[in-house]
Amino acid sequence: MGFVLIGFSDLPELRIPLFVFFSLTYLVTLTGNVLLMTIIRLHRHLHIPMYFFLSILSFSETCYTFAIIPKMLVNLITEEKSISFTGCAVQMCFFIGFGGTNCLLLTAMGYDRCVAICKPLHYRVLMNGRVCSQLVAFAIVTGFTLSLIVTYFIFTLPFCGEKEINHFFCDMGPVIQAACTENNGIEIVIFIFCIVVVFGSFLLILLSYVLIFNTILKIPSTEGKRKAFSTCASHLTVVVVHFGCASIIYLRPKSTYSLEEDTLISVTYTVVTPLLNPVVYSLRNKDVHLALREGLGRK
Numbered sequence: 470m471g472f473v474l475i476g477f478s479d480l481p482e483l484r485i486p487l488f489v490f491f492s493l494t495y496l497v498t499l500t501g502n503v504l505l506m507t508i509i510r511l512h513r514h515l516h517i518p519m520y521f522f523l524s525i526l527s528f529s530e531t532c533y534t535f536a537i538i539p540k541m542l543v544n545l546i547t548e549e550k551s552i553s554f555t556g557c558a559v560q561m562c563f564f565i566g567f568g569g570t571n572c573l574l575l576t577a578m579g580y581d582r583c584v585a586i587c588k589p590l591h592y593r594v595l596m597n598g599r600v601c602s603q604l605v606a607f608a609i610v611t612g613f614t615l616s617l618i619v620t621y622f623i624f625t626l627p628f629c630g631e632k633e634i635n636h637f638f639c640d641m642g643p644v645i646q647a648a649c650t651e652n653n654g655i656e657i658v659i660f661i662f663c664i665v666v667v668f669g670s671f672l673l674i675l676l677s678y679v680l681i682f683n684t685i686l687k688i689p690s691t692e693g694k695r696k697a698f699s700t701c702a703s704h705l706t707v708v709v710v711h712f713g714c715a716s717i718i719y720l721r722p723k724s725t726y727s728l729e730e731d732t733l734i735s736v737t738y739t740v741v742t743p744l745l746n747p748v749v750y751s752l753r754n755k756d757v758h759l760a761l762r763e764g765l766g767r768k
Contacts, residue, residue, distance in 0.1 A: 471553045472628075472647065476544055476637035477732075488545040494740050495538045501747030502527040514759075518596040519585070519700075522578045523750060525605050529574060530743040533567035536560055537638045537739050544637065554628070557639040562613075562620040564638065565662075569612030572670040572715070575708055577604040582701050583677040587684045612666070619662050622655050640735065663715075671712045678705070703749045710745055714738035 477487060509515045509524040540560065544550045552560070584595050623644055632647040641659050678701070685697045714737050 471551045472557050472639070472644075473633045474540075474544055474550050474552055474637055474639075475633055475635050476541065476550065478550070484545050488542060491538065491542060491545070491740060494744055495534060495542070498534055498740075498744040498747070499531060501744065502531045505747045505750065518581050518601050519578065521601050522574060522581060522605070526571065526574045526578070527746060529567050529570050530746055533564070533571065534739065534743045536563035536567065541637045552639065554624075557634075557644065558620055558624045561623070561639045561641065561644065562616050564640070565619055566613040566616035568715075569615055569666045570608050571612075571711065572666050573608035573612060574605070575704070575711060576670040576673045577601075577608060578704050579674040579677040579708070580604075582704060583680050585700070586681050586697055615662055615666060619659060622658050626650065626655065636735065637732065638735075638739070667712065667715045671708075671716075674708055674712075706749050707742075707746055710742055711738065714742065 477484060480487070505527045506524045509520045537560065540552065581596055581601075585592050588595060619641065623641060626645065626648040627650055628647065629649040634643045634647050636643040645655055645659075681697075681701060685694050688694045688697060714734055717734055
C-alpha cells in the first residue's frame with residue numbers, strides 16, 4: 470500500500486521551471502549551510518555559544534530539506550508520484566523532528582542573546598559549553614520524541630488502498646485527510662503538538678526579546694543601542710519568517726484550509742526559509758565576513 474503525492478500536478482506547464490528553480494535553490498541552500506558550518510568549525514574566534522547554536526541549526530536545516538526536497542524534485546520530472554507507506558511515515562517523522570528541533574534551537578539562540586545583553590558579566594558562566602550542549606540535546610530529543618508520537622498516531626489511522634495526498638510531501642494535515650475515516654482525536658493531538666512546539670517556543674523567544682529590548686532602552690548611547698540590537702537582528706529576521714509560516718499552516722482553524730495557499734506557504738518554509746538562515750547570518754554578520762575573507766586570503 471502506498472500514497473500518491475498530488476503536489477504540482479495541476480501545473481503541468483510549470484513542472485520544468487519549478488524543477489529548475491527548486492534545484493538551484495536547494496543547491497544554494499546546501500552550499501550556504503555547509504559553508505557556514507565549515508567557517509564556524511575552522512575559525513576559533515567563532516567558537517562561542519551563538520555560533521555553536523547557528524552551526525547546529527544549519528546542520529538541522531540541511532537534514533530538514535534533505536527529507537523533503539529530493540523526493541519533490543523526482544516527482545516533478547517523472548510520472549511516478551507514489552510514495553510507500555513506510556517512506557511516507559519516515560519522511561513525516563524526519564520533517565516534524567527537524568522542524569521541531571529548529572523551533573527549539575531558535576529558542577535557545579534567543580535565550581543566548583538575552584543572557585549576552587542582559588547579563589554580560591555572567592555570560593561565560595551561564596552559557597558554558599555544558600549548558601549549550603544540554604540545550605541542543607534537549608532540542609533534538611524533544612523534537613524527535615514529539616515527532617515519533619505524532620507520526621505513530623497518524624499512521625495508526627486506516628488507509629484504504631492507494632490514497633492521494635494533496636501535497637508535495639507527507640505533511641500531517643494532508644495525510645490525515647487521506648485516511649478512510651475522520652478522527653478528531655488525532656487532530657487534537659496534532660494541535661497540542663503545534664501549541665507546545667510552535668507557540669510555546671515563540672512565547673519564550675518573545676519573552677527573551679522583551680527582556681532584551683528593556684535592557685537596550687537603558688543603554689545611554691545611541692551607538693551602544695545600535696550595536697546591541699545588531700547582534701539580534703539576524704536571529705529576529707529568521708524567527709519572524711520561520712514562526713510566521715508555521716503559525717499560518719498549523720495554528721489556524723480547519724475551515725480556512727486551502728490547498729493552493731498551503732502549497733505556496735509550504736514551499737516558503739521548506740525551500741525558502743532554510744536558504745534564509747545562511748544568507749541572513751552571512752550578509753549581516755561581520756564576524757562571518759571576517760572569517761570568510763581570512764579563508765579566501767589563505768587560499
